[in-house]
Amino acid sequence: MKLLVLNGPNLNRLGKREPEVYGAETLADVENHLQKIASEHLVDISFYQSNTEGALIDKIHECEDNGFDGIIFNPGAYTHTSIAIRDAIASINVPVIEIHISNVHSREPFRHTSLIAPVCIGQLTGFGTGGYELALQAFLLRRKGVRL
Template identity: 45%
Template sequence: MKVLVLHGINLNMFGKRDPKQYGTVTLDQINDQLGVLGKELGVAVENFQTNFEGALCERIHQAHHDKVDAVLINAGAWTHYSYGIRDALSILTCPIVEVHMSNIHAREAFRHHSVLADIVQGQVAGFGVDSYLLGLRTAVNHARAQKG
């Protein structure tokens, strides 16, 4: 089983950007923790980060061709306005779980809305790195249930 983890715009700056909201963990450390959990769950985890919206859409298209079993996505600020990413994700037939390090519902009003929300399996937000780990567990559980 293969899970694709998509990290969107500015997430390469974890550990440097606004530690009050995001903590001091780096993206590499998050990816390492996802890899360890993936091994425990018996799944391959592939990570992809970009600051270019088109590149993220291209990677989602590739995920469709590769028939990945589940997708975990933190689209960053694109969560709130990128219909292009939303439309690309809607092509997928596998479970998609949206994650956020911070609680987007307790922040600025523009962050309260996710254009991805109606096409994802669910959302995990506000638990820092644990949002990713809970999201991975959830994505794997739903992918296994989908396969029967």
């Protein structure tokens, strides 16, 4: 199994940006934790973060072209604004799980709508950085044939 963990704008600031909302873990901490779990389950996992919409779209397209089995995607603020990212996900035949560290539904009203969710197989929100691990576990269940 080959997975990409894709992170959008400002996620490079984890551990520094609003720790009362996003926690103290850095993106490197999250990646190291996921790499350990992936290795235990013989999953080839890659990581990519960009603050640029076009770079994220290119990476989404590359996943299909390079035979990835899934994407764990925290699109950050692009969740609520990017029709282009939504269309990129819809254009590929690779399942995507959308995640958010904070519970977007308990925050400002503009965060309550995801343009991305309708083209994803699922959404995890509000589980802190543990949402990344939950998404990885969901892909492991899919590998076993569990329908999600």
